[in-house]
Amino acid sequence: MSLRRKELQGRKSRSVWLLGAMLTLVGCSKEAAPTGTADARTARTGARVEAESGSSKLSELPAVEGLSTARVFAQKLEQETPLKETTAVHVKLVPPANKELEDSLVRVVGDPQDPVVLFRSDALAEMGAIPKSPGPGFFTLFSDVPDSEIQRRVDSEARVAKGEFGETTRETVLFNGRHPAARFEGLALEAQAFRGGGMVPIANCPVMPASTQAVWEKALLVRDAAVVQDPARTWDPCTGAGTKGGAWTFAHLMREMAQGSGTTAEDFVTKWLSRWLNDYTVNGDTVPARRKMYDEVIAPWATASGQLSSLQFNSASNTWQVLLSGPLDLDIAPFRLLSIVNRIDLASSTGGGYGGTSTAGELRFVFGLTQPSPWGAGTEASCNLKSFTAIFEYGVPLTGCQQVIDWARKWAQLGARASFDATYLAQLEAMTESVVLHGKAPNKGNQSALNQLRTNEIALVLPNGQWELREFQLVDENPATGTNTPSNGLLRAHTVALTPDDATHDFQTDPDVDDLVTSTIAGGLSGVTVPTQCAASFTVPHALNGNPFLGGNALVDVPTHWEAFSANPGVATDVCARKEFSGNTCNGCHFKDTDTTDLTGINNNAFTHISPTSGIPAKLSKFLTGGGTGFMFSVPDAQFGAGVTSWPFADLLRRHQRLYDIATCQTCGRFFALDAGFLVRMEEVAGAVPFDRLSGTPGELPFKVGPIRDLETMKQLLELRTSFAKEPRDTPLGFLRPPEPFVH
Structure with a gap:
């Protein structure tokens, strides 16, 4: 138990008393308070925040030198290492995160x-292993970077400058996490200096494709009617226009996902929707049923499919069940x-964000629920758009630096096209099919590349209720070990990412949230x-202080966000940690x-970042x-207000810069992976392993953690690498980015 935790014990008893008093007033179920009360509260909160929020020009950000933003430098060695690293x-x-490791000569x-x-x-x-150090705070690892890779980067810079991807700009916005912080100009790769043994920065390109609305629409978040109502690849349940089972339809994605599940695609979908008909428990959190799923979705769909349906209670299983005369169409x-x-922008490296194999992020499809009348034969006016989104989130099944660059360049090429013409549509379809088809991820559940399917809705509880987010995966989740095991079968309910159980943790007074924020994350x-400088790396455990923590669903308004009651508005780490935690929960985001x-x-929107009720384009x-x-x-700031700070966002710009950074500026090298046995040997040699784990990571480590301060010990470990080297990996030189807890 941390000292901070002990200090909170007295507060905890008062918090529990306060929470009990609140439950006496509003009840202890996750079922929502009456709409009138919730809407009045939301209106007051929304009006106050909106009055203080606002947009300002990015050009007002301070300008900084490009070299000051460089965090990676490369230096050609005079002699190869025993592993042929150059x-x-x-x-x-x-x-x-572990302050004991601050002066360690080795970091893991x-x-x-x-x-x-x-x-x-x-x-x-100092020991002569490298010609020169970039300065304090830098750590070194070794790679094989062939001259051809340096030349590829130089050639890429030249093509961008000539307009390969459209109009260009010399200015890049420096993001700290998700927040714009400054402006700078990128740096050209100094190829000649590198070849001569000089230390050169590996940074953003000196010229980047300009961030424009047109590029956003074609390469980042595609919502134009030419795509989402493409007659060859989509089908509109409101008008009946399009092609049934087309490449971008709900039907196609579900059919591909259901293969290998042991049931038909129709049954796969019906059983997924039926999860809303009964309470279920995830990580100790009971998620209440929303049986209007039958009235709002299943029954109308069955009728349109020419089937009879009913909702009946099965006394033997004590559950509500749907009976259909035939399958949903x-x-x-x-x-x-x-x-x-x-x-x-979610492209990272496996292994807790550091190391591992480069990945290509996610491909997502966002669908909005409708209840058309007539079904498939009406107009936009008869569409009856519902406040319900379903988001299919696939892990792009590509690994390795060059494959990720190729994927990024395909998106960049789409962004450079003048229109959504036949070539654009065909290329986008080829890209999406390379991800969503059955068999594209052989080691995942149903061999589907799906990471998760999320829903965000209030349609199933109107006129009384709250917005709710749920998450489903093709894995067996084990909260006790914090692990997910891919397995075939149906979509299974999963804890919602990074978000506490809001039935047992109050969003303003909870001591567990307070401890996680002010001790673990802030620490x-x-x-x-x-x-301008606030970005945390952390995980949120399934259990905290011996109690389940992650929730099986997330309600919104309330909670509207998460607070740490002992956080000090005058302490920057407290303010930053609270925002980083809350902003990455479903509720706060x-x-x-x-x-x-x-x-x-x-x-602005409410509750959704892509509106399901605004029509096309969303x-x-x-x-x-x-x-x-x-x-x-x-x-x-959601807890302390604008008097303490405000947090700027321009997320499509951030994603744009990340896309073109990968497509045009990323430099690859071959890095040797090390067997886990190296850490066993390290503990034998040094007496400890300077492993810096993410804040909030649960579980015990199989070795003693501590610093290495002896130069001779460091030299011995450097030489031992050859005995534990595994296969080399094709990895970006800048792969050692701090892991970002972005999921939304």
Whole structure:
């Protein structure tokens, strides 16, 4: 138990008393309070936040030198290492979460079963292993970077400057996490200096494709009617226009996902929808039924399919069940495509964010629920759009630096096209099919690349109720071990990402949330300045302080966000940690932490970042757009208000820069993975392993954690690498990015 936790014991008893008093007033179920009360509260909250939020020009951000933003330097070695590595890669690591490791000469990050081991650059220079150190705070690992890769990067810079991907700009916005912080100009790769043994920065390109609305629409978040109502690839349940079972339909995605499940696609979907008919429990959190799923979705769909349906109670199993005279017709599903989303910004490395194999992020399909009358034969006016989105989120099944670059370049090529012509549509279809078809992910459930399917709705509880988010995966989740095991079968309910159980944890007074924020997350931060330097790396455990923590669903308004009651508004790490935690929960991301609170839908969205009720094209939140090209949208801190700080957002710009950074500027090298046995040997040699684990990671480590301060010990470990080296991996030189807890 932490000292901070002990200090909170007295407060905890008072918090529990307060929570009990609140439950006496509003009840202890997750079932919502009456709509009138909730709407009045939302209207007051939304009006206050909206009055303080607003967009401002990105050009008002301070300008900084490009070199000051570089965190990776490469230096050609005079002699190859015993592993035939040709290059020293120097990385400015963030300060360790474990303060005991601050002066360690060796750092270990990533997954203990697939560790990344780095050596302090100053110490390597002192012992003559590298020609020169970039300075304090840098750590070094070694790679093979062929001259052809350096030339590829140089040639790529030249093609971008000539307009290969459209109009260009010399200015890049520096993001700290999700927040615009400054402006700078990127740096050309100094190929000649590198070849001569000089230390060169591996940074953003000096010229980048300009971030425009047209590029966003074609390469990042595709919502134009030419795509989402493409007659050859989509089918509209409202009008009947399109092709049933087309490549971008709900039916096609479900048919591919259901293969290998042991049942038909129709039964696969019916059983998924039936999860709303009965209470179920995930990680100790009982998720209440929303039986209007039958009235709003299943029954109308069955009728349109020419089938009889009924909802009956089975006394033997004590559950409500749907009886159908025949299968639902997937080809006329009431889910209409709203957007195809490129989330290559989630491209990272496996192994806790550090190390492992490069990945290509996610591909997402966003659908909105309709209840058309007549079904498939009406107009937009008879569509009856519902406040319900279903988001299919696939892990792009590509690994390795060059494959990820190729994927990024395909998106960049789409962004450069003048229109949504036949070539654009054919290329986009080829890309989506390479992800969603059965068999594209042989090691995942049903051999589907699906990571998760999320829903966000209030349609099933109107006129009384709250917005609710749920998550489903093709895995067996084990909360006790915090693991997911891919397995074939039906979609299974899963804990919602990074979000506490809001039935047992109050969003303003919970001591577990307070402890996680102010002790664990804040304790792993250093050098924080709000709002320009605030980015945390952490995990949220299934259980905290012996009790289940992650929720089986997430309600919104309330909670509108999450607070840490003992956080000090005058302490930057407390303010930053609370925002980082709350902003990455479903509740905060879909309401107060992003000011997605406009119930009128006039100035912004409410609860959704892609609106299911605004028609085609779907309206986007200002969290995404910043208020338009060249703008950022600033939101007052959800707990402390604008008097302490406001947090700026321009997420499509952030995603744009990440896309083109990968497509045009990423430089690859071959890095040797190390066997986990290296850490066993390290403990034998040094007496401890300087492993810096993410804040909030549960479980015991199989070795003693501690610093290595002896130069001779470091030298011995450097030489031992050859005995534990595994296969080399094709990895970006900048792969040692701190893991970001982005899921939304």
